[in-house]
Amino acid sequence: MEKVIETRGLYKTFPRKGGSAQTATHYCPGCEHGVLHKLIGEALADLELQDRAVVISPVGCAVFAYYYFDTGNVQVAHGRAAAVGTGISRTKHDAVVVSYQGDGDLASIGLNETMQAANRGEKLAVFFINNTVYGMTGGQMAPTTLVGEKTVTSPAGRDPLQTGYPLHMAELISQLQAPVFIARTSFSNMAKLKQARQAIRQALEIQRDGKGYAFVEVLMACPTNQKMNVEAATRFVAEQMETEFPLGILRDRSAETPPIVRAESDYRKETLDRLLRLDVDHAPDAQPDPAAPTVKVKMAGFGGQGVLSMGVILARAACGAGKFTSWYPSYGPEQRGGTANCGVVISGQPVGTPMVAEADVLVAMNRPSLEKFAGETKPGGLLLYAAEIGEFAAPAGVRTLAVPALDLAKEGGNPRAANVAMVGVLAALGDFGLPEAAYRAALAANFAGQNKVVAQNEAVFALARQWGERHRA
Amino acid sequence: MATQLVKGNTAVVIGALYAGCDSFFGYPITPASEILHEAAKLFPPAGRRMVQAESEEAAINMVYGAATTGRRTMTASSGPGISLKQEGVSYLSGAQLPAVIVDVMRAGPGLGNIGPEQGDYNQVVKGGGHGNYRTIVLAPASVQEMCDFTIKAFELAHKWRMVAYVLADGVLGQMIEPLRFPETSVAPETDPSWAVDGTAATRPNVVTSIFLDFDELETFNHELQAKYAAVAAAEQDSESNRLDDADVALVAYGISARIAQGAVDAARKEGFKVGLFRPKTLFPFPQDALNAFVDRGGKQLICVEMSNGQMRDDVKLAIDCRCPVHLVCRLGGNLVAQDEILAKIRATAKKA
Numbered sequence A: 001m002e003k004v005i006e007t008r009g010l011y012k013t014f015p016r017k018g019g020s021a022q023t024a025t026h027y028c029p030g031c032e033h034g035v036l037h038k039l040i041g042e043a044l045a046d047l048e049l050q051d052r053a054v055v056i057s058p059v060g061c062a063v064f065a066y067y068y069f070d071t072g073n074v075q076v077a078h079g080r081a082a083a084v085g086t087g088i089s090r091t092k093h094d095a096v097v098v099s100y101q102g103d104g105d106l107a108s109i110g111l112n113e114t115m116q117a118a119n120r121g122e123k124l125a126v127f128f129i130n131n132t133v134y135g136m137t138g139g140q141m142a143p144t145t146l147v148g149e150k151t152v153t154s155p156a157g158r159d160p161l162q163t164g165y166p167l168h169m170a171e172l173i174s175q176l177q178a179p180v181f182i183a184r185t186s187f188s189n190m191a192k193l194k195q196a197r198q199a200i201r202q203a204l205e206i207q208r209d210g211k212g213y214a215f216v217e218v219l220m221a222c223p224t225n226q227k228m229n230v231e232a233a234t235r236f237v238a239e240q241m242e243t244e245f246p247l248g249i250l251r252d253r254s255a256e257t258p259p260i261v262r263a264e265s266d267y268r269k270e271t272l273d274r275l276l277r278l279d280v281d282h283a284p285d286a287q288p289d290p291a292a293p294t295v296k297v298k299m300a301g302f303g304g305q306g307v308l309s310m311g312v313i314l315a316r317a318a319c320g321a322g323k324f325t326s327w328y329p330s331y332g333p334e335q336r337g338g339t340a341n342c343g344v345v346i347s348g349q350p351v352g353t354p355m356v357a358e359a360d361v362l363v364a365m366n367r368p369s370l371e372k373f374a375g376e377t378k379p380g381g382l383l384l385y386a387a388e389i390g391e392f393a394a395p396a397g398v399r400t401l402a403v404p405a406l407d408l409a410k411e412g413g414n415p416r417a418a419n420v421a422m423v424g425v426l427a428a429l430g431d432f433g434l435p436e437a438a439y440r441a442a443l444a445a446n447f448a449g450q451n452k453v454v455a456q457n458e459a460v461f462a463l464a465r466q467w468g469e470r471h472r473a
Numbered sequence B: 001m002a003t004q005l006v007k008g009n010t011a012v013v014i015g016a017l018y019a020g021c022d023s024f025f026g027y028p029i030t031p032a033s034e035i036l037h038e039a040a041k042l043f044p045p046a047g048r049r050m051v052q053a054e055s056e057e058a059a060i061n062m063v064y065g066a067a068t069t070g071r072r073t074m075t076a077s078s079g080p081g082i083s084l085k086q087e088g089v090s091y092l093s094g095a096q097l098p099a100v101i102v103d104v105m106r107a108g109p110g111l112g113n114i115g116p117e118q119g120d121y122n123q124v125v126k127g128g129g130h131g132n133y134r135t136i137v138l139a140p141a142s143v144q145e146m147c148d149f150t151i152k153a154f155e156l157a158h159k160w161r162m163v164a165y166v167l168a169d170g171v172l173g174q175m176i177e178p179l180r181f182p183e184t185s186v187a188p189e190t191d192p193s194w195a196v197d198g199t200a201a202t203r204p205n206v207v208t209s210i211f212l213d214f215d216e217l218e219t220f221n222h223e224l225q226a227k228y229a230a231v232a233a234a235e236q237d238s239e240s241n242r243l244d245d246a247d248v249a250l251v252a253y254g255i256s257a258r259i260a261q262g263a264v265d266a267a268r269k270e271g272f273k274v275g276l277f278r279p280k281t282l283f284p285f286p287q288d289a290l291n292a293f294v295d296r297g298g299k300q301l302i303c304v305e306m307s308n309g310q311m312r313d314d315v316k317l318a319i320d321c322r323c324p325v326h327l328v329c330r331l332g333g334n335l336v337a338q339d340e341i342l343a344k345i346r347a348t349a350k351k352a
């Protein structure tokens, strides 16, 4: 049967194979991999796709497909062809990506990659060789092995109670919305071979036109591992495999599917600067100022009290004023536990550790945080806590103030801005050396796009700052 | 020049964009997820590709595919995901494909927790997958370096056709600092001598890691080793602080180095002659500079790391065990405390 197909799209000789017989393939005599190679090669040549094509050699008997296909070639890890193909076709939009995979590769170890790439509708032509066994490794059971079929790992025949039933890949993929074309074919007689040839061509036309995912399952035997001669192999395919895996076109949406259009990379610096809003959001580079003190601030409270963003606003103000600064949060489950805290360091020199173990300033928004961190505040430091917490015995040597942050926030028009109120009090009482404008810019940047909130927060900040001035020591 | 206040994980994506990275493939995992989030936000508007993969294995194989085309590509993850990527890293190395991987380390083994750790040192710096390969490993210690080292990782990956890692930790990923933005952007070009990108020029090429013939594979392995030796000679990078007159050097990378710097400053005030040696590359390990310290009469080393001495092993190898190498470490998501380092310095070093 191989003889009837002209060899096109394949190399004339196979130097990558090495050795002396450079026109013979590495496949076993009587194996139909050669037929499928020729059909794919012929279609690639006829459709003039060889320059655009990248053929992916899998792990399995077709691991050396790159000996043969006169196209770009890439060999990949076991089962990962669909993921590699995704990477290629997403990167090079006009590449025609062809994957060629066995049933161990595609339906077992690579099932996830297979299904997910199909589900994303990647631009791939996938040729799936279902021969019911792992050929290369010695004929082990595959997901596609027939019930009762004997293999080296199902010596008594596949027992569905132990190992389940043959996996029907074409039908499985038919459950997905994205694939454009799905077919199952065989070479068990001339008519079927012609249908297969047509399906293969169609899968590649879909790639030529950039329309998306095409899947062609090809049934064949593995004469070597199944210990069959060519006639027996053909009978096995026609009588047993085709009964279990019916042939046909399961889906063809190629006519109504438009090409997938994707953007090209824009490498221009102007584009990136604009995208990152450098035009509106930029600070001066930090300038060393050895005379400026290093101030470490700890902020803590319930999740939802805006503790983390309170820290970001302060760090932003410092950054805007050309200071060195860092912000480091508690993250993950700690937050989920209901409490959040962060440390902010502001300095005239590059910040060492961003963690705040001993704070110069503590801002506590709830009692657990206050009790946890009050003892870690340095003597001579400043402790601000939300007035609602109530009575609290100030640690020795620490200036401690109950701040009516919530009232100040309400008064300013934004009851959710107790954190902003705390920043206002810090601006008045903290020893950060930051200009007023830096705080205002930080508030505006932090709530960019929410004009009403920005206005309210400005009012809250101003009131809180005045409150702070009134409570200067 | 312009500065913005930026999270470490975001700085990685900024670096990648200015470095001309074409595609990002990732899978969510704390504390690296913001890299995926920011790539999702920033890559498409710049025409770059971003795919949320079905797994880390898929992500690294998407990287393999994108790298095959000769374009700049990357992925990012944390310990459990890096473990899954190791197969792909071995294949990338076998096929000599350039790619960048960012590991924002969390505490292990197993699911561990999401706190910061440096326990991926061995699996990232020493290989981790099968075969005799190495990867270039850069170790940032600030948000600035998260960006700058990502850019450098792309340069080195493509210069040497190797995988280049940026090995960070949960603190560096999650913290916010001012970032000076890159002054230029790169528009990289595909090298048609080896890439396969679906063009006539690259049609004759094949990307593969198979050598059936034992001797051929041995020769190829030796070629790889020669390349790694050249990388080791050319790309070592480190920073020394107050080492000139020091008897004792702390050795630390990443966030541990910043904590160690604090300990050095405090110990100097107490009169100890101690300094800090910070590797910025972990492969190649900056052994020349470290040896210079020992040659000059440096007497002892104290490794400070958030792992069980994984880096210390490399330090010992680097100086051929010519002086005692001590270890101060914390594990499980805990940071080393400055006082712990100071205690070790007091027990080890002599006062001036």
Ligand SMILES: Cc1ncc(C[n+]2csc(CCOP(=O)(O)OP(=O)(O)O)c2C)c(N)n1
Pocket (backbone or CB within 6 Å): A059, A060, A061, A062, A078, A101, A102, A103, A104, A105, A106, A129, A131, A133, A134, A135, A136, A137, A142
């Ligand atoms: C990760 C990994 N596991 C196992 C193998 C060994 N292996 C090589 S080929 C193969 C089976 C391939 O079978 P199939 O996909 O059905 O292709 P066929 O050989 O039948 O063409 C296996 C398990 C490998 N190369 N990599």
Ligand code: SF4
Pocket (backbone or CB within 6 Å): A026, A027, A028, A030, A031, A032, A033, A061, A131, A135, A136, A221, A222, A223, A224, A225
């Ligand atoms: S082992 Fe089976 S599938 Fe593989 S080449 Fe031989 S006959 Fe074909």
